[in-house]
Amino acid sequence: MKLMRLGAPGKEIPAVRTGDDTVYGLSDLTSDIDGAFLAAEGIDRIREALASDSLPVLDTEGLRVGAPIARPGKIVCIGLNYSDHAEETGAAVPARPVVFMKDPATVVGAYDQVLIPRGSGRTDWEVELAVVIGRQARYLASPEDTASVIAGYAISNDVSEREFQLDFSPQWDLGKSCETFNPLGPWLVTADEVTDPQALGLRLSVNGEPRQDGNTKNMIFDVAYVVWYLSQYMVLNPGDVINTGTPAGVALGLPDAPYLRPGDRVELSIDGLGRQSQTFAQA
Numbered sequence: 121m122k123l124m125r126l127g128a129p130g131k132e133i134p135a136v137r138t139g140d141d142t143v144y145g146l147s148d149l150t151s152d153i154d155g156a157f158l159a160a161e162g163i164d165r166i167r168e169a170l171a172s173d174s175l176p177v178l179d180t181e182g183l184r185v186g187a188p189i190a191r192p193g194k195i196v197c198i199g200l201n202y203s204d205h206a207e208e209t210g211a212a213v214p215a216r217p218v219v220f221m222k223d224p225a226t227v228v229g230a231y232d233q234v235l236i237p238r239g240s241g242r243t244d245w246e247v248e249l250a251v252v253i254g255r256q257a258r259y260l261a262s263p264e265d266t267a268s269v270i271a272g273y274a275i276s277n278d279v280s281e282r283e284f285q286l287d288f289s290p291q292w293d294l295g296k297s298c299e300t301f302n303p304l305g306p307w308l309v310t311a312d313e314v315t316d317p318q319a320l321g322l323r324l325s326v327n328g329e330p331r332q333d334g335n336t337k338n339m340i341f342d343v344a345y346v347v348w349y350l351s352q353y354m355v356l357n358p359g360d361v362i363n364t365g366t367p368a369g370v371a372l373g374l375p376d377a378p379y380l381r382p383g384d385r386v387e388l389s390i391d392g393l394g395r396q397s398q399t400f401a402q403a
């Protein structure tokens with residue numbers, strides 16, 4: 121199943137898209153798709169409602185596609201998690217996951233406008249596999265125990281301002297939490313539909329020019345390891361999002377450093393998780 125939130129910002133309607141591309145409204149089941157809904161076995165309840173044919177078909181005509189999860193409690197990001205990306209940035213391949221946080225308020229819809237911050241000359245892109253947590257995870261015993269805490273997956277664009285990130289502070293947060301810096305979606309694809317999260321192609325282009333073309337099989341720390349690892353140091357709660365890192369091909373690593381300018385159009389896709397596109401504008 122593909123969970124969606126449709127409508128104007130702050131007024132999204134929860135919905136589910138099934139295998140035959142029909143979209144059903146979920147307003148009878150929940151007011152929103154958020155951590156509380158996932159924690160209350162929301163995905164199972166959608167499955168039961170679909171099986172009993174009790175959901176209304178939703179007319180999606182003209183409805184904006186919002187982020188598929190409302191108000192993540194936190195966004196945890198893994199840096200340098202693909203060896204080719206570590207290499208292009210001149211960083212060593214890390215011995216442990218590089219962990220940083222991103223402001224959850226940066227989340228916008230898959231097709232929303234993204235703002236280039238004032239004073240920015242180095243706004244960059246990062247296509248990433250996002251993991252959405254469905255059950256609380258603390259001190260998980262092993263990476264094999266992580267499947268039951270993952271609700272599903274989505275495309276994430278971990279938009280980054282490199283000067284703010286790397287030159288203005290020894291921590292990366294300043295260049296990661298600018299307004300609109302985390303397009304998410306269009307769907308939260310439930311974990312049962314993603315047979316192997318380590319075999320997904322991820323692609324990103326700018327103005328039609330291919331920039332990133334990677335595969336999650338090349339992650340240094342795979343999804344199960346990352347979720348287990350994080351659970352040793354923080355409590356992961358339903359609705360939390362983990363951005364699992366980006367493959368090579370960001371502007372920072374390209375010879376002509378083609379950072380984003382107002383009017384640029386960025387398109388992203390991950391196998392089975394749909395497509396995103398954003399136009400960048402000056403804040």
Ligand code: ZN
Pocket residue numbers: 197198199246248278363365366
């Ligand atoms: Zn990233």
